[in-house]
Amino acid sequence: MSEQDQGLNQRHADRMARKKAVVDAKIEAARVERGLLLVNTGNGKGKSTAAFGLLARALGHGQRAVVVQFVKGRSDTGEEAFYRNQPNVTWHVMGEGFTWETQNRERDIAAAKQGWTQAQQAMQDSSVGVVILDELNIVLKYHYLELADVLADIAARPAMQHVVVTGRAAPPELIEQADTVTEMNMVKHAFKNGVQAMPGVEW
C-alpha cells in the first residue's frame, strides 16, 4: 500500500472513531420506550409507501397491524393485494375514490366517518402494534372529521402502539402532537414527463 493510501485510511479511521463516539453517546442518551405518532406529509412521492414499508418492519417483529385507507377507493393496488395475504394485517379501504372523483361532499363525509370508526376500534385494542391512517390528512384538510376529536383519539391509544398518518398538508396541530414528522418533497416526478402510473411503483 502506498504511503498516501495508508494516510488516507488512517485519517478515515480516526474521523470515524470520533463520529462513533458522538453517535454512541446519542444512542446511550435515548432511553425512552413508547408508541410513536409518525406523520408523513409533503407533496412528494413516498408518504404512503413509507407507511407500507414500516408495516413490513412491524410485521417482521411479530406485531399486529391495522390499515385504514381514507380517500383512496380503488381496491386493485399492489399493496392491498400483497398485505391482504399476510397474517396479522387487517386492511380497510374506506374512501370511495378521491373527492374529485365522487364530487359528492356528503358521501365523502360519511365514508370518512366510517373510516374513523375503524381507526377508533384499532386504537382501543392494545394487541394492535401499528395503525396506519393512510391519507387521513386529506380528510382533515376538507374538515370531514373534527380535528380535535381525531387528536384526542390518537392521544388516548395504548402506550406502546405506533400510529402513522399520511397525506399532504398535515395540520399544524397534528404535527405538534407527533413524535416524528417527515416532509416528503418532490424534486422531480416521472408523471410530469409523461410516464403513466406504473404498477409496482404508483399503485
Add this chain to the structure above:
Amino acid sequence: MSEQDQGLNQRHADRMARKKAVVDAKIEAARVERGLLLVNTGNGKGKSTAAFGLLARALGHGQRAVVVQFVKGRSDTGEEAFYRNQPNVTWHVMGEGFTWETQNRERDIAAAKQGWTQAQQAMQDSSVGVVILDELNIVLKYHYLELADVLADIAARPAMQHVVVTGRAAPPELIEQADTVTEMNMVKHAFKNGVQAMPGVEW
C-alpha cells in the same frame, strides 16, 4: 338540509368537477410505460421504508424483487425477517455496519464492491421487476464505488425494470438521471427527544 348546506355541497361538487377535468387530462397525457429510476434522499425518516413499501406494492403485482443493502450490517431488522419469508424476494445485506462502526475504509470498499456485483446481476436479469439499492448514496458519498460506472450500469438495465436508490446526499448526477426524486426532510424526530430506536419503526 339547510340552504347553506345545499350551497356548500353544490360549490364543492362544482369545484371537484373542475379539478377532475384537470386531473383526467393529465392522466390522459401520460402514456409512456417504462421502468423507472427512483431516488429517496434527504435527512428525514422514510427513505428506506418508502423503498420497502414499494417492494410490497411490486410483489402485490406479481413482480420479482432484489434488495441489496449497502452499509447496513445488522441482520435482525424487521424488514429483513419479514421479506426473507416472502416468495419472489432475494435479499442481500452487503455492508458490515455503518462506516463509523467498522472504521476500516478498505473493508468498507470491499463490501461495497461485493454489493455492486449483486446489484449488477439483478440489473442484468429481465425477470427482476424491482431492484432496491438501499443506502447506495452513502457508498457514493464516500467514493467507495465509481459514480460513472454505477450510473452506466443502472442505465443499461432492462427497459421495464424499476430501480430505487436510497440514502442521504444523493449525488447530483444520479438525481439528473432519475425519473422520480423525493427529498425526505426531517421536521422532527423522536430520537432527538430521547426515544430509543423502536422495533417496528426504526428497524
